[in-house]
Amino acid sequence: GLDKIIQKRVGQKVMGFGSPTLEVEEALRKQAIRHVEPEDLLAFGMIPEFVGRLPVVSALDALTEEEMVAILTETKNAMVKQYTKLFSMEGVRLSLTKDALRALAAQAVTKGTGARALRSMLERIMLDIMYDVPSREDIAEVTINRAVVEGKKLPLIRKKQDKTAA
Structure with missing residues (x-):
């Protein structure tokens, strides 16, 4: 090559x-x-x-899992921050566990498409819950863990009455 x-x-x-x-x-x-x-x-x-149309030719190294997690959480317009804000507008707390973030990053590294894979993967996970949250006033918190990222379980939903009882 x-x-x-x-x-x-x-x-x-x-x-x-x-x-x-x-x-x-x-x-x-x-x-x-x-x-x-x-x-x-x-x-x-x-x-x-x-x-001839390429003004600059340079090579880039592949992103590591740690860098992918940083893109998800630490950048100015980080996707996790965006989803957290969207959920907070509905009065719902969103949390993604560290294992979930690492699993997302690992899957993105495996796909080999860099950080672009992160958005589509996170949107796939969030699609159904984003649809459900506005229509349900009983949801207090949504938690995404590794099992959710791997497609083994649905997001964990804590209802408002569960939160007050705890």
Whole structure:
């Protein structure tokens, strides 16, 4: 692929006797991708008209699970903050457990689409409950845990009378 083209251009050894282990080979591949140039994209088969429209060519590393969790919770317009605010407008407290957040992040990493997967995955989980909450005044709290993210259980709903009795 593209990494082999770049390795050839920069003079990194690609194969032969004493070839590197899989871990070293993966590290070399990632290192090579960081040196991508427009001529590498042309050699890879992209048309010059497309490559010419790219003002900057750079490589990005894949996000880790920890970074995905931070995107869900810590960014300015974090999705968890948005859903929490939406639920609070209905007088309902929303909570996602740390295990749920890690499970979402792990699934997104597995999909390989980066942070874009997070929104669709979270929306899939929240769709039914977002529909139910406005029509039910008895809901005090909704909790999303790992089992909910994995599709094994429904979100945990605590009713208002349950909350006052506890």
